[in-house]
Amino acid sequence: MTAATGKTEGQQERSLHALLPFLQTQSQTSLTRMYQRPSSCLSIFRLLGAVERQLVMNLLWLESSIPTSTMSSWVTKEGKTLFDDALAWLARLHILSNNTTTKLGLSPAFKTSMRHAITGGGASVSFGVPAEPDEKRPAPTIDALDAYALERWETILHYMVSSGTGQMPVKPSQGVLFLLQRNGLMAMNQGQLQITSSGFQFLLHTPHAQLWELLLQYLQMVEERQMDLVEVLSFLFMLSNMELGRVRAFYEYSTESLSDTQRAMLEDLRDYGLIWQRKAKCIFHASSRRFIPTRLATTLTSSVPPLPTATHASGAQDQGFIVLETNYRIYAYTDNPLQTAVLNLFVFVKSRFPNLVVGSITRESVRKALVNGITADQIISYLTTYAHPQMRKNKPLLPVTVQDQIRLWELERNRIKTQEGFLYTAFASQADYEYVLNYARQLDVVLWENAAKRCFFGSVEGHTNIRGFIERRTGGGG
Structure with a gap:
């Protein structure tokens, strides 16, 4: 060796x-x-x-x-x-x-x-128990399974990039939304869930890495949901070894051999597009006693792409589809709604054609992205990752002027910081001013002071103590 x-x-x-x-x-x-x-x-x-x-x-x-x-x-x-x-x-x-x-x-x-x-x-139960074929209710084809998995997965991603922008994307299940919040990919802002800086970075990853990032958060929550971690992991590994389909007919797998924990997982995995289940025949059962793993599930532990149909823009996403000019204009050669939605986060879109999106990077569009927690480096990283092959001949890859301007817009926003507090002024004498100021310094709540004008600014947390101190001093005749 x-x-x-x-x-x-x-x-x-x-x-x-x-x-x-x-x-x-x-x-x-x-x-x-x-x-x-x-x-x-x-x-x-x-x-x-x-x-x-x-x-x-x-x-x-x-x-x-x-x-x-x-x-x-x-x-x-x-x-x-x-x-x-x-x-x-x-x-x-x-x-x-x-x-x-x-x-x-x-x-x-x-x-x-x-x-x-x-x-x-x-x-054999370790690799799943195949169910007897149901001739009356044929299973879906591989193409139908791929379309189903892609639709479920892109629903999650599309909601992430479209929430908080005024659009009305299809909303994933509450379980998925809770998982996105717990993982820090989305956060509540003014009563609405919006994508975070971590969520934007999440979009730069491959579908395989994205899926495992969510599954790892799912595993972290197993204990608080009172589920058996070994059963959860074993089921994921079981799915990764199942067969997607056969030449003659599809295998449907039976739920009879699954544990209670694994049966409870079926609903969660349907939301992520890992499992396909038909509706139950009997009203006493919430779901069918059969299930079929999609390509998202069968490729969990392999290097095969989990969503081979995701790049329906003639492979544009793999090769790169963005052209950025020195005048901040962007040409994106894609017909993928998800990619268009991502560009909307930091690009002012001017025109849309069947396979082309035209827009420009402006001060307002970048500021909107910064408000949503997206950093300048993440915008530059996204443009670099998905740069068109023609642009990759350039050295440097992206125009330096555009990179510098995006970072300057970020510095411009971070130049001023606001903080709530209270202004203390109109002291009777210099001695009174210094006496109260020293007390506020001991509490470490002084944010700004001006001795010439006898005033200082304190944080909200220290206001109750400072006000009480002043009232006690004035009440004592001082």
Whole structure:
């Protein structure tokens, strides 16, 4: 085994999936329970880095542990750091046995389940139980499932960028809105939910990264919702290993083998577009006893794009679609309503055509974005990320004058800060002024002072104490 891949330590850290830091914070008991399911072990194996996967495969078929020195002897000098980091991650995830200083071996639960996942042994319920085909009610096609997942997912994104702008986008479920608030992607402003700076940064991520960011927040809320974390994770891993469809017919999966926690998750996952369910036949059931995972679910632990139909502007979003001129004019070659809505956050749109949006970056449009919590650097980052291929020939990529002006508009807004408080003036003498001012200084509530005019400005929090102090002084005849 050679671990000399040419990557630095920092690059190795960045290659790890966002879920792994969350998993390493869980107890060994919880992880061992999860490792008893082959689908969970296979999914976690996919999320590991290249060196970690290679270590697991080298140890998987060994019946006993081997000396750590033996494994280390296979590693090149340049790859020693990557090898040590990989061992540390596997140990923190309790995939390796506790003692890694002398001997290396996989934990029994992980080894058994991983072998079953690869060879096809073990309980099939770990990968879902297919339901019998219903000839009277045929399942949707792959294209219909993709359209359904795309519509659900873009409903969430479109609401984020359109809320607070006067538009009336389709509103996601209350569960989705609560999740967006808890994750800091949206915040209440004057009675309305509006996108935050973190939410705008969220839009720059890939759909796969966006989905996992929401799912991680969902996992953080499991305990307060009195759900079993192991069951939640196991269900997500189960979905990631299910089949989207087959050549002859679709598989619908039965809910009969699911736990109570996993059945409760079905409604949440429908809101995100991960699950498709038909309406129940019986009025006594809230939903059907069958479900179908969409591509959003089956690609959770793979590198395959979760929304292949999202780039319906001839691949414009992948290659870049924005042309920015030195006169602040913008040409966006897209017919995607979501991308147009994002541009509306910081661009004054002048004209719209079937596949082109024309607008300009103005002081007012940038100030509107700044009010919504979007920073100048995020605007510049968005323009850079989605720059048209023709613009990528320029050096620098974006006109320097435009970048500087956007930052100046931000500094202009941040130049003056307002703070509520009370102005104390009309003191009878210099001694009275200094006496009250010293008391306010002790409370650390003085925001501004002018000795020549015998006045100072104090914060709202200190007003009650200062007023009481003055009243006691004047009441005492001072």
